[in-house]
Amino acid sequence: MTGEDIKDLILEIIEDIDDEADLASLDPAEPLREQLDLDSMDFLDIVMELRKRHQLQIPEEDYPNLATLNSCVIYLEPLLKDK
Amino acid sequence: MRLPVLIIGGGLSGLAAAVRISRFGQRVLLVEQHTRPGGLNSWFIRNKTLFETGLHAITNFAEPGNKHAPLNRLLRQLKIKRSEIEFCPQLGSKILFENCETLRFSNDFNLFETEISEKFPGSIDNFRSLLTFLQQFDAFAPAPFRSARAFLDKIIAEPLLTEMLLCPLMYYGSSNENDMDLGQFAIMFHAIFLEGMFRPRGSIKEFIDLLLRHIQENGGEIRTGCRVQNITQQKNCAVAVMENGEEIECNYILSTIGSQETESLLQRDRGIKDDTPRLSFVENIFQLPYEALPAGAQETTIIFFNHGEKFHYQRPQSSIDPRSGVICFPSGFKGIARRELVEIRTTHLAATEKWEQLAMVPEAYQQEKKRCSELSCSTAESLIGDFAHAVTFRDMFTPLTIKRYTGKIDGAIYGHPNKIKDGNIGLSNIFLAGTDQGFLGIVGSMLSGVSIVNQHILPRL
């Protein structure tokens, strides 16, 4: 997966969690939670969907790496490079 | 073969937990001792009619779009669309302190605030300070028990108003005698007064079926008529032994059956009975033709009543305490299907030990049931008008009925007074959710199941 694919994947997951999410105006460098008004319960869904879709096990201490769209790409790129 | 997660108890907390886990494709098995899921909020058939065991109203009403409302968060977590449930908001309810005062409230909070300003003009500023406090107060932050009553006594000048505020919130969410935790008070204040009440257009059966369908579609498994006899924690797993001897090995167990009930499955209670007083209730159902509802009852959803100024929320001296209670009209919701026969339901505090003594002589138990049903009926009539003559069917659950069907110690609907808010019972792979975690009621217990799964199980699966 390329960086763009990963961004699309995350956006698709967010849309699936909250179909009212305003994805168009998302700043990739800013925290997702604040911009999308997600709470920690919703945030866990992103992790769980990544596991369901790509069998990725993300340890709890790595969750902060998923804070922004850009940091998701940096963190997930090596994990998803063969997918 | 080892199972990732076993859920004990098919009440609403267990069902919600099972939807939550299975939604991510994780394998989960839910076992329920009764032949039917639902727990305290289930249903039964009598005279070809479906009766709900315990649905008065669901708290935490929310309009679509309000993302942070507990109801919407819950549905999002379960991936259940709002369109899968038809929401019928309450018509209007009241707190009626006989010979004292009445306060009406609805899903429009302005009504309640206006009522208080008109009837307690000397306390409206106090009430508004309470609202300001509740807006910034984090009811979910871990904290030891704080007395809501002591807190209100300090803020609100008129004791009658304090009693009137506490009455519905205690009836729908306090496991403590004559008090409740301040956090729980705040949760219930939001749930009942600020958010409001509704019910689904269909019966609780359809609501439970909806949850079962989601579990099944997600690949989860449910077994009813399957009682767990004991559980043990082993090195890297937990093992549950069923009544039929079958052993189920799993990574995690989520128990929703109560804290002491779980301790006894773990055989950690050493047979010592914890005798902290638990509150229990009786519930009456009176079925009657819609036309026979007393005037005013057709526009009412729930009445929380009390005789006199002081509200006693405690185990009564006699089998039931008719001085206070809840009267519910399940037909009193907007958009509810009109039926020929409707119900009036009444709830009162009860004394489990009295019912247990009575049960030693079956006739005495039946006689007392009959007496209490009549007492409850006449109490309700004195408040809303006559209806006994039109009753076509009546039934009553005592604490023993609750105990028999759900295994709850003392038949105490709200469980142990002390709650284990983080679900942690000192084991690395067995956790507690539901009633004794502390979120009560239908939305509460479902959120309990979801949040304990989120906190302890999903991140580690």
Ligand SMILES: Cc1cc2nc3c(=O)[nH]c(=O)nc-3n(C[C@H](O)[C@H](O)[C@H](O)COP(=O)(O)OP(=O)(O)OC[C@H]3O[C@@H](n4cnc5c(N)ncnc54)[C@H](O)[C@@H]3O)c2cc1C
């Ligand atoms: C009469 C009545 C009226 C109510 N009215 C309302 C209302 O109007 N609105 C509202 O929001 N709430 C209401 N409630 C409260 C609400 O029903 C409960 O708070 C909620 O359903 C609790 O769910 P739970 O999953 O925590 O517990 P339970 O429903 O008690 O679920 C626990 C389950 O575990 C099962 N179990 C126990 N031991 C074992 C074992 N060893 N092995 C396998 N299974 C076991 C039990 O059979 C039970 O099904 C009412 C309750 C009653 C009784």
